[in-house]
Amino acid sequence: MSKLKNKVLLSGAEIIWECLLKEGVDTVFGYPGGAILPAYDALNNYSDKIHHVLVRHEQGATHMADGYARVSGKVGVAIATSGPGAANMVTGIATAMMDSSPIVCITGQVPSAAIGSDAFQEMDISGAVIPVTKHSYLVMDAKDIAKTIKEAFAVARSGRPGPVLVDIPKDIQSQIIHFNYPEGPVRVPGMPLRKYPEVSDLKNAVKLIMESKKPVILAGHGILISGASKEVAELAELVNIPIGWTLLGSGAIPSSHPLNMGMMGMHGEFSVNNAIQEADLLIACGMRFDDRVTGNATTYSPNSKKIHIEIDPSEINKNIKVDLSIIGDLKTVLQQLNPMLTKKVETNWIDTLTTWQEQSSKRDIINLKTKTLYAAQAIHDIWAETNGDAIVVSDVGQHQMLEAQYYKHDEPNTLLTSGGLGTMGFSLPAAIGASFFRRDKSIWVIVGDGSIQMTITELATAVQENTNINIAIINNGYLGMVRQWQQLFYDERYKETPISSPDYVKLSEAYGLKGLRVKKRSEIADAIKLAESINGPVLVEFIVEQHDMVYPMVATGADLNDMISRPVHDQFQESEM
Amino acid sequence: MKQTLIVFVQDEPGVLNRVASMIRRRNFNIVSIVAGRTEQKQITRMTLVLNEPDKTKQKQVVNNLKALIDVYDVVDVTEVKCHVREYALVKISVNKTYIEDLDLLFSKGHCRVLDQDENAMLIELSGNETNVESAIDILNKHDVLELMRSGKMAMVSGNSDQNKPKLVKSDPNWATQRLLESY
Ligand SMILES: Cc1ncc(C[n+]2csc(CCOP(=O)(O)OP(=O)(O)O)c2C)c(N)n1
Ligand SMILES: [Mg+2]
Numbered sequence: 001m002s003k004l005k006n007k008v009l010l011s012g013a014e015i016i017w018e019c020l021l022k023e024g025v026d027t028v029f030g031y032p033g034g035a036i037l038p039a040y041d042a043l044n045n046y047s048d049k050i051h052h053v054l055v056r057h058e059q060g061a062t063h064m065a066d067g068y069a070r071v072s073g074k075v076g077v078a079i080a081t082s083g084p085g086a087a088n089m090v091t092g093i094a095t096a097m098m099d100s101s102p103i104v105c106i107t108g109q110v111p112s113a114a115i116g117s118d119a120f121q122e123m124d125i126s127g128a129v130i131p132v133t134k135h136s137y138l139v140m141d142a143k144d145i146a147k148t149i150k151e152a153f154a155v156a157r158s159g160r161p162g163p164v165l166v167d168i169p170k171d172i173q174s175q176i177i178h179f180n181y182p183e184g185p186v187r188v189p190g191m192p193l194r195k196y197p198e199v200s201d202l203k204n205a206v207k208l209i210m211e212s213k214k215p216v217i218l219a220g221h222g223i224l225i226s227g228a229s230k231e232v233a234e235l236a237e238l239v240n241i242p243i244g245w246t247l248l249g250s251g252a253i254p255s256s257h258p259l260n261m262g263m264m265g266m267h268g269e270f271s272v273n274n275a276i277q278e279a280d281l282l283i284a285c286g287m288r289f290d291d292r293v294t295g296n297a298t299t300y301s302p303n304s305k306k307i308h309i310e311i312d313p314s315e316i317n318k319n320i321k322v323d324l325s326i327i328g329d330l331k332t333v334l335q336q337l338n339p340m341l342t343k344k345v346e347t348n349w350i351d352t353l354t355t356w357q358e359q360s361s362k363r364d365i366i367n368l369k370t371k372t373l374y375a376a377q378a379i380h381d382i383w384a385e386t387n388g389d390a391i392v393v394s395d396v397g398q399h400q401m402l403e404a405q406y407y408k409h410d411e412p413n414t415l416l417t418s419g420g421l422g423t424m425g426f427s428l429p430a431a432i433g434a435s436f437f438r439r440d441k442s443i444w445v446i447v448g449d450g451s452i453q454m455t456i457t458e459l460a461t462a463v464q465e466n467t468n469i470n471i472a473i474i475n476n477g478y479l480g481m482v483r484q485w486q487q488l489f490y491d492e493r494y495k496e497t498p499i500s501s502p503d504y505v506k507l508s509e510a511y512g513l514k515g516l517r518v519k520k521r522s523e524i525a526d527a528i529k530l531a532e533s534i535n536g537p538v539l540v541e542f543i544v545e546q547h548d549m550v551y552p553m554v555a556t557g558a559d560l561n562d563m564i565s566r567p568v569h570d571q572f573q574e575s576e577m
Numbered sequence: 578m579k580q581t582l583i584v585f586v587q588d589e590p591g592v593l594n595r596v597a598s599m600i601r602r603r604n605f606n607i608v609s610i611v612a613g614r615t616e617q618k619q620i621t622r623m624t625l626v627l628n629e630p631d632k633t634k635q636k637q638v639v640n641n642l643k644a645l646i647d648v649y650d651v652v653d654v655t656e657v658k659c660h661v662r663e664y665a666l667v668k669i670s671v672n673k674t675y676i677e678d679l680d681l682l683f684s685k686g687h688c689r690v691l692d693q694d695e696n697a698m699l700i701e702l703s704g705n706e707t708n709v710e711s712a713i714d715i716l717n718k719h720d721v722l723e724l725m726r727s728g729k730m731a732m733v734s735g736n737s738d739q740n741k742p743k744l745v746k747s748d749p750n751w752a753t754q755r756l757l758e759s760y
Contacts, residue, residue, distance in 0.1 A: 134646065155646055157750075158749040158750050159751075186748055189649040189746055190644070191643060192747055195751055313643075314637055316640075
């Protein structure tokens with residue numbers, strides 16, 4: 001029974017858990033230590049309602065909270081002690097900030113009287129995370145804990161979501177007070193972002209859309225955050241507009257949708273990039289023209305009018321100047337905009353795109369017989385064997401781009417990846433986090449041999465929790481993406497990119513999970529079936545071609561449709577056998 | 578070109594840190610920053626002068642500031658009729674040959690002698706930017722021992738509603754559709 005009914009005596013630590021319950025939290029990811037001990041002690045009385053996942057590194061806790069938030073839409077919670085514990089969280093917090101993921105981090109702090117004295121394990125974490133959070137708090141009185149936690153959750157999930165940190169000194173956790181939960185709405189000085197668009201903007205948008213002959217929709221992460229998949233598809237269908245997506249927009253529109261043309265940007269489809277360059281209208285939906293999707297910004301889509309539908313006004317004209325901005329919640333905006341549009345006459349624009357698409361698909365390595373297994377083939381076959389129905393958590397590198405190209409997502413929020421910060425080590429912990437919400441689907445981690453070794457300690461967490469995830473390590477013996485840049489731009493001087501790995505099968509055994517190794521394409525199907533049949537974590541290592549590259553590619557500074565494609569002689573050699 | 582902003586923030590520890598950190602992170606240049614108490618309890622008012630010629634970037638910094646949870650509102654007075662005032666302290670070594678110069682300066686009224694002995698003279702300057710700037714130019718001909726400028730404070734003329742800040746707290750908690758659905 002909740003103790004909140006009457007005014008009761010509670011410790012600061014108990015108040016923390018009471019407040020988390022009020023926010024609907026049932027799972028937290030954390031690691032104990034001196035300054036957060038009172039909170040952990042109080043957790044004894046809440047363990048029937050709140051499941052605590054013991055991580056192996058606090059970075060893991062933040063990625064888990066992030067992964068949990070991305071699949072659930074709820075706020076993820078991570079907990080750590082002061083100093084080193086809190087400092088370990090910074091990477092995960094910055095990752096969540098860049099990808100607008102709502103998490104709340106609660107950290108212990110040295111006793112309030114010791115603050116500023118360089119006490120043991122003291123670090124100004126609420127100050128250190130200012131540039132990488134929506135907001136951070138240092139609570140100096142137990143009376144403020146409830147108000148602060150309530151506010152932290154509201155800030156994290158509101159408007160454009162993001163991370164918030166609450167730092168609570170040890171003595172404040174132990175302080176006992178008469179407790180009253182602050183009912184009523186949260187109030188902060190900062191103004192909420194607007195939800196409803198300006199009607200005049202909508203009218204201007206209608207005009208631009210109806211006048212256009214070669215429009216393209218740019219589908220971004222905002223679609224997923226706003227829950228606007230249906231509305232964006234509706235917009236595309238109404239006016240017959242092809243859709244290209246950003247990495248984090250993967251799955252926002254089903255890849256089987258006839259108007260979905262594929263990914264844009266540095267490793268996107270040539271047809272999509274070319275369409276963007278040739279377009280006379282871009283409709284950007286919840287995306288921010290990151291440098292990885294624009295190529296050379298000064299020559300980006302030179303002849304198009306640009307409409308930017310965005311919740312965050314500070315994104316407007318930041319990277320690319322637009323002709324019309326519509327500020328508001330994407331779903332709400334489109335719910336109002338779509339009914340104002342009328343069916344448009346057919347043009348041959350879509351046909352032109354399809355022709356480009358057919359031309360570029362020739363490069364495809366997955367259709368070739370090769371001596372060695374290629375990463376693209378492995379990822380393609382994981383897609384095929386899981387019927388495209390898994391939740392995939394990818395890491396950072398070549399395998400991440402290949403996942404985006406070859407794992408075709410048909411449902412929103414089924415790809416989790418660190419897009420903005422590009423944090424190696426994200427995938428394994430994020431997948432563990434996601435598994436606590438999505439128990440209905442199989443979860444696949446697609447991770448490089450470099451990236452897995454950044455957070456491999458979390459295998460122990462997966463085993464301890466008997467997490468139902470499958471980990472596909474794409475082992476190419478290299479920090480492949482960096483090697484690719486060295487090959488292209490540093491005269492093949494492969495400095496510090498060959499990387500060794502432990503024997504992953506033996507390592508799995510040591511950690512206590514099932515480990516498999518795949519060397520040939522013909523072995524993939526069975527390995528995946530076996531992995532899927534096992535309840536609990538399974539690791540599958542794919543030994544793949546070491547010197548492959550991700551094609552096509554836009555070199556930094558090049559025009560978006562000036563793409564390097566797979567050299568023909570490559571394919572020649574490979575098709576010999 | 579300079580951009581002048583009046584920023585209204587919650588009087589909380591670390592708020593100056595947050596504002597400065599954002600400006601630095603977004604790569605804007607601070608010319609001066611002045612913060613102080615206001616007619617309202619718990620609200621601190623800052624005048625922020627930035628070196629930012631680009632109009633779109635000027636808009637951006639306003640939106641970036643408004644995104645901070647501790648910021649109530651931001652009024653961009655760069656193109657608004659307002660008074661921008663500054664204060665400076667200057668210490669010069671006394672040199673009899675220039676006394677006439679100083680007399681001229683004092684006659685204009687932007688200048689006051691606070692302290693003087695046989696070696697040094699401590700002068701207070703105040704006024705708008707040009708007043709202070711030109712006074713400093715004149716004093717620079719002397720042997721300036723120390724100089725300290727306060728940074729600029731701005732206040733809009735008149736009392737029209739147009740440039741008044743919104744100084745109310747609000748509920749940030751309208752969440753996007755998907756977030757609400759998950760509860
Ligand atoms: C924490 C971190 N350090 C360094 C990098 C730079 N980086 C980007 S991709 C990459 C290589 C990734 O190697 P691996 O995980 O083996 O993937 P591959 O490219 O081989 O598929 C590196 C080092 C990064 N993104 N993140
Ligand atoms: Mg690798």
